[in-house]
Amino acid sequence: MKKVSILFLVLLGILVATVSCAQSQSPEVSPPQEKGSFRVEVSRRGFNKTPGGFRLEVEEGQEVEITFVYGDNDFSQNNPHIIAISEYGIETDVVDENTPEVTLRFTAEAGEVTFVCIKVDCVGHTNLLGGIIVIQSGG
């Protein structure tokens, strides 16, 4: 009987230690968004779930950083995307469940550029063809 009680206490101790350890992990903190810095979800539903045109606005000469965040975790299969800005000749690495964040950086030149998914076989591909970056010329 006594052995059983000790075993119970030991198991209880392990359980308490495990729970308090899990709680002490700090939550993920996303860094503050600077001007010209964006986070855009990429999923089969479009950029930020916007299947049509999705716009970002920046100023000419600005250093722009767009982090694309994988948003298909609720889907039954991995759904890799690659985002490209052909006007600047740049593209991301594959963004998928294994690499959930990829970033594009460029210096904005006046005008309008588009960003699209170039992984033509991804699910929802046609929802990822309407990204627009409007670049305002600074007077």
Ligand SMILES: [Cu+2]
């Ligand atoms: Cu895609």
